[in-house]
Amino acid sequence: MSFISLPVLLIDALTWYGIFISIFNFTMFLVALVFIKFNINKEPPCNHPKYNEGVSIIKPLMGVDSCLEENLTALSKTEYPKFEVIFCLEDGKDPARIMAETFIEKHPNIDARISIGNDTSIVNGKVRNVMNGYRVMKYDLFWMCDARIKVYPNSLKDLVCNSSEKTGLVHSMPSTVGGNLKTMGSLLEKMSFSNQFARMYISAHLLGLPCSVGMSNLLRKSFIEATCRRGLKDFANFMAEDHQMALHILLSAKKLQLGAKLSQQNSGDVSFEQYYNRQFRWAKLRFYSQPIGCLLVEPFSSGLLSSLLFSFSVHYVMGWNGTYFFFGHTGALFLLDVLYLLALEENFRVPWYKVVTGWTLNYLISSYVIIMAIGRPTIEWRSRRYRLHLDGTYEVEK
Template identity: 30%
Template structure:
């Protein structure tokens, strides 16, 4: 019988040990990657359910009959609460008269309009206001010209005098580009009477489509933006946008008043945060806020998305890191890789199904918010594809710098949300 040398036996044992250790490492790697893939698939499933939550809320709440009922209840009623409407006006958009006139045509028994014209002198916007005063002499209007210098926020500098001079406790702050409907104010007021409600806000949306840039804006505000906005509202998160909101001045004064937020550019976020922390709650109006500028362009869209991205990156840096993976293609790629790892589903097949389902959900949500005919399907499809493909480059533009241009000024953002004016 042949004897095996001791050295040879030891080498074979070592080789077997190395193979065993290698197999153990592979098994451990397989388990870890499978567990990670499973967690990411759960994240995928949770975020896809956000679509369903937004759709159900939009279908149940937006454009309900509340506006008609409140109009019947409030019109001509002696005790309807008075409302001070603040319109900050910077520049003179060709649609300025149309947008402002819609506020002169409100079907509400007691309100005043405070026109905050930023520029001094006989500027074109002032002439527009005077023309409307001649046309609607029965509407109480006050004109306040010039800007204060209480902080870096140009919007607050523009309207702080009107805020202090407002006759009523209920204040409706509405941007220059907003086109309203006759019953909107009645609808807003109908939600704010409970003591714990400090603010009623509107879902930002857009008016009709005359150009591709109009369609892109409508697709953005009617899909990605509204989906997050609606779900945040359902989950009780601070999401109130300051384009158009009705608030109680008494509540705002308890958290420092309007001037206290002039050091922030995203004053609406921090006003909402302070009010929410103070124990008050918000209500989303059933009627969207319709932005109606005279001109939109791909450049203006790009500038706004990058500006908002930089604001979010400084206000909420950690949640901002996952933004690309809450978009169609980012989340789809994540889901495709993970399901291929777990179930060997072909990634391209999964991406095709995922994108089709996502687009369908977005199309239905857009229809619910529009509450009327949409642009042609091919226009919506092209705008939707461009928005989704543009998401990551715009995200990178948002995190690349902390400088923004807004309302004619250049600012540098600090982490935490405060800003410094650079010129």
């Protein structure tokens, strides 16, 4: 192979890949949209034999944000025959403890308690937070539900109804609470989770890939203890413990099942800086957990870079005017995302000028965030600084 022909071969490969990945993505995104239409936001049955099994709700708490009280109030309205709530804290002096104690006092009819533990041998903050509660919970079936999730009264019924002997984990697709979207960060977060994130999440689920995030997951302790040498502690050194847990379940020949109810993130007004930092942190996590997918698929699946690659590829291979295909690709993505937004948001109340603004900004910065995350192993979360490794593990930076 000559020196001159190598660049030409690489460009040929890139352009054909650009056409293939665009066709594949749009096909999957349309299939995912149909799946959402017929499977998401469906109500679980009021009564079901599976509801006879008790469930332990593990609620990790750290600090207090403006919506924690609202989220705990929503949790108190859970409609399920038999459950317990375990509030997990690392530090007994955490201000969230007062919120948990208030919850217990206001709802004596709910079996709720506080579990405090800080196993310093565990690097992962969430696993460290919930480990003591995991050890003392009374039921085999347990629901890991983040503090920032505002649940529906029948969210637990939905998860339990979707569980089976063949299922290792039931997860909920993240969304955001409607709100008034006063800040730019809140608007971008709403558009991101209802558009780009939803497209990739449902597509990955349909392809059988480990896509679950740890915001709302239903699992069995007996399964974890039987298949993990140290139980939940096997995931203690991974930053993306949810991804590793889902991967472990698939490798154990169990299914990942998607629930019908969304897990609504409710963390108050989000600034642009907070939104950007979160997206940047998640992009780093994806790269160091799934480097091949993050490099070859994600940058070309949505955003400005995907439209640029497709239009260049069509121009290079077919000789057609790439400008038309650039705007056509962009317009098709926008139309598809509007359909996603309408399918996911049952009571859509976002002004259309905000939809256009939020979508355009996400379209422009999403590829940039992914590219900037590559090769940057340092991450900050909850006032701590960590260094990621390519095997998904990480260590605390001193």
